[in-house]
Amino acid sequence: MASGDPGRVFVFNGDADGLIGQHILGMELGAPSLRVTGGKRDIELLRKLPPMGAAHIHVLDISLRRNLDALPALLAQGNIQVTWYDHHDAGDPPAHPNLELHINQAPETCTAVIVNAVHGRKHPLWAAMAAFGDNLPATASALASSGGASAHEAALLRRVGVLLNYNAYGEQPGDTLFSPEDLAARLAPFREAYDLCWEESILGPLAAQFENDRERFQGLEPLVATPEAGAYLVPDQPFARRYGATWANEQALQQPNRALAVIHARADGTYMVSIRAPRKWSGKNGAAARSAFDLAIEFPTGGGRKLAAGIDVLPGDQLERFTERFSAFFGG
Numbered sequence: 019m020a021s022g023d024p025g026r027v028f029v030f031n032g033d034a035d036g037l038i039g040q041h042i043l044g045m046e047l048g049a050p051s052l053r054v055t056g057g058k059r060d061i062e063l064l065r066k067l068p069p070m071g072a073a074h075i076h077v078l079d080i081s082l083r084r085n086l087d088a089l090p091a092l093l094a095q096g097n098i099q100v101t102w103y104d105h106h107d108a109g110d111p112p113a114h115p116n117l118e119l120h121i122n123q124a125p126e127t128c129t130a131v132i133v134n135a136v137h138g139r140k141h142p143l144w145a146a147m148a149a150f151g152d153n154l155p156a157t158a159s160a161l162a163s164s165g166g167a168s169a170h171e172a173a174l175l176r177r178v179g180v181l182l183n184y185n186a187y188g189e190q191p192g193d194t195l196f197s198p199e200d201l202a203a204r205l206a207p208f209r210e211a212y213d214l215c216w217e218e219s220i221l222g223p224l225a226a227q228f229e230n231d232r233e234r235f236q237g238l239e240p241l242v243a244t245p246e247a248g249a250y251l252v253p254d255q256p257f258a259r260r261y262g263a264t265w266a267n268e269q270a271l272q273q274p275n276r277a278l279a280v281i282h283a284r285a286d287g288t289y290m291v292s293i294r295a296p297r298k299w300s301g302k303n304g305a306a307a308r309s310a311f312d313l314a315i316e317f318p319t320g321g322g323r324k325l326a327a328g329i330d331v332l333p334g335d336q337l338e339r340f341t342e343r344f345s346a347f348f349g350g
């Protein structure tokens with residue numbers, strides 16, 4: 019960063035709507051002088067910022083609440099402006115003249131959609147790609163239509179959104195094909211969303227790996243399999259870390275009445291659990307829709323949202339308790 023020249027910094031989650039959100043912002047404001055990003059679960063990204071002078075930091079698609087410890091010091095510098103675009107829990111943000119918030123937690127929106135709306139709705143096709151990737155097909159289809167996309171073109175945008183999102187999932191170096199930094203830099207030259215849809219140097223390898231991972235998931239035996247609920251234990255292997263969330267998204271769309279749990283085994287004997295509540299609740303026995311969050315917080319490291327929640331660390335000896343509770347909770 020040249021001295022006296024305020025830097026433009028993008029801090030963003032490496033999933034589809036984070037990646038595309040910062041891409042839209044780059045088209046609107048110009049390229050950033052620095053990008054700081056990470057995989058899907060790298061949320062506390064403000065901590066990763068190097069010391070800096072005057073700058074405008076644009077933060078996208080990471081929870082403000084999870085960055086509350088690092089934010090006040092940045093604002094206290096006085097020469098740093100922070101603009102935040104997000105759809106996650108913001109906690110209790112400080113009121114500060116240098117902090118501008120664009121946060122919308124409505125379930126049908128995501129960060130790239132918010133960025134597009136704040137900047138004049140000029141990039142509906144990019145926003146559609148992001149929303150498809152974030153598993154918001156209704157929002158995505160509406161945006162694609164508003165951008166003049168045919169059904170075939172919408173399917174192209176969907177494929178790319180899903181593949182970009184898939185690339186953000188991995189826990190260890192080597193799990194994913196592209197680092198989010200690399201992917202953001204490769205996206206930067208593309209002005210037209212459709213041009214990216216034909217970029218085989220990015221999509222070819224992603225699609226091949228995606229198909230392989232998908233086949234391995236289709237061969238899994240469920241731990242719980244009822245009409246109301248399915249639970250799957252997946253091994254501590256790269257394919258499972260990469261594809262687990264994509265698979266959960268697919269199942270949620272294909273079987274909207276069914277709850278899903280994907281239980282990731284870890285090398286240390288614990289499990290990481292992700293829980294999806296049914297998107298459509300049959301209302302059997304007059305029961306109200308049950309929240310994945312309510313089940314998750316029965317366990318000490320549980321948390322999340324109504325439709326999608328998780329347990330960060332389920333002790334090895336709690337697996338049976340979890341599957342029993344999961345079956346009973348969503349079983350009707």
Ligand SMILES: [Mn+2]
Binds near residue numbers: 033035036079129152
């Ligand atoms: Mn996101």
